[in-house]
Amino acid sequence: xxxxxxxxxxxxxxxxxxxxxxxxxxxxxxxxxxxxxxxxxxxxxxxxxxxxxxxxxxxxxxxxxxxxxxxxxxxxxxxxxxxxxxxxxxxxxxxxxxxxxxxxxxxxxxxxxxxxxxxxxxxxxxxxxxxxxxxxxxxxxxxxxxxxxxxxxxxxxxxxxxxxxxxxxxxxxxx
Numbered sequence: 001x002x003x004x005x006x007x008x009x010x011x012x013x014x015x016x017x018x019x020x021x022x023x024x025x026x027x028x029x030x031x032x033x034x035x036x037x038x039x040x041x042x043x044x045x046x047x048x049x050x051x052x053x054x055x056x057x058x059x060x061x062x063x064x065x066x067x068x069x070x071x072x073x074x075x076x077x078x079x080x081x082x083x084x085x086x087x088x089x090x091x092x093x094x095x096x097x098x099x100x101x102x103x104x105x106x107x108x109x110x111x112x113x114x115x116x117x118x119x120x121x122x123x124x125x126x127x128x129x130x131x132x133x134x135x136x137x138x139x140x141x142x143x144x145x146x147x148x149x150x151x152x153x154x155x156x157x158x159x160x161x162x163x164x165x166x167x168x169x170x171x172x173x174x175x
Contacts, residue, residue, distance in 0.1 A: 044141035052146025055139050059132070064092040070153035071095065079128065086163035090128055093160075098152035110147065111140045126162035 056062065056069075065071055071094040079088050094101030102110060109120040117124055117131040125131070132140075161168050 044137040047138055047141035047145050049142070049145045049149045051139070052142035052144070052149075055143050056146060059130075059143075061095075061143075064090075065095050066092070068153055069095040069147065069150055070101065070155045071157040073155065073157055075158075082163055084163070087161065087168070088126075088128070088163070089158075089161040090126055091158045091160045094153060094155045094157050095147050096150055096153040096155075097148050098154050100154050100156050101152070102147060103152070107141065107144045107148075110144045111137070114140050114143060124165045126160050126165060128162065 062069065064076060071092045073091065075089040075091055079090050081087055097103050105113075105120045113119050113125060113131075115131055115133050115135055117127070117129060119125055160166055
């Protein structure tokens, strides 16, 4: 009988400790839901291709960049001109690992572009491109791993025109 009470007390103490150590979502107090340490929410070391594929769907990247993420040689329809009347032509870039896409970009440059809208040449992307400043390293580097893992597509996409950031004159010079 004493043994049974001891076992029950131990089980109760263990259950109480488990409830205290885990958050409501079942995560440990020192881990986030994606398994990253809470004292290091950046956690790019745990990034996965699978999580990147899910993030690309969640963030609706394929809506502009296409199912194969190779971008478009045709400007996106329905994009409004600037308030000054300048024409805007958005060509979603090739995000495959080919050199006509992101093949020459570093992982950190891709992460910066996704988060801040700044490209590998320190130039601003068109403002119509969403960027995600609050995205964790886990998510952004999972997207990078996913993009590195998809098939290469050789497709040279025209440079977008989005004044004042990128003008028609600059587009002509870049060809």
